[in-house]
Amino acid sequence: MTNNNFDEWFDDVVDGNPKLAEIWQLNYIEGIINYTSIPNHERTDIINNLNELSEIEADKILAYLKENETYTDPKHQYEQMRKNGVFTDRDS
Numbered sequence: 001m002t003n004n005n006f007d008e009w010f011d012d013v014v015d016g017n018p019k020l021a022e023i024w025q026l027n028y029i030e031g032i033i034n035y036t037s038i039p040n041h042e043r044t045d046i047i048n049n050l051n052e053l054s055e056i057e058a059d060k061i062l063a064y065l066k067e068n069e070t071y072t073d074p075k076h077q078y079e080q081m082r083k084n085g086v087f088t089d090r091d092s
Contacts (some may be wrong), residue, residue: 018054
């Protein structure tokens with residue numbers, strides 16, 4: 001690849017705009033969003049803006065959703081409660 005061809009290819013890849021979120025990120029967001037404790041208006045905003053999300057925004061949303069995930073499996077619920085300090089001795 002000549003230097004000129006590389007420059008053109010690189011300009012096409014990095015056009016100064018953030019890269020749009022990948023399909024797996026969008027699918028993961030759609031799959032987990034209904035199992036979170038976030039308010040409905042936030043949920044609606046996220047769903048309505050899925051097609052405009054950048055990769056970075058999608059990563060931030062995924063982290064936010066994982067932090068607010070609610071589990072249906074009692075084992076996972078217990079682990080989350082333990083992690084959040086529900087079972088610690090308050091008198092200590």
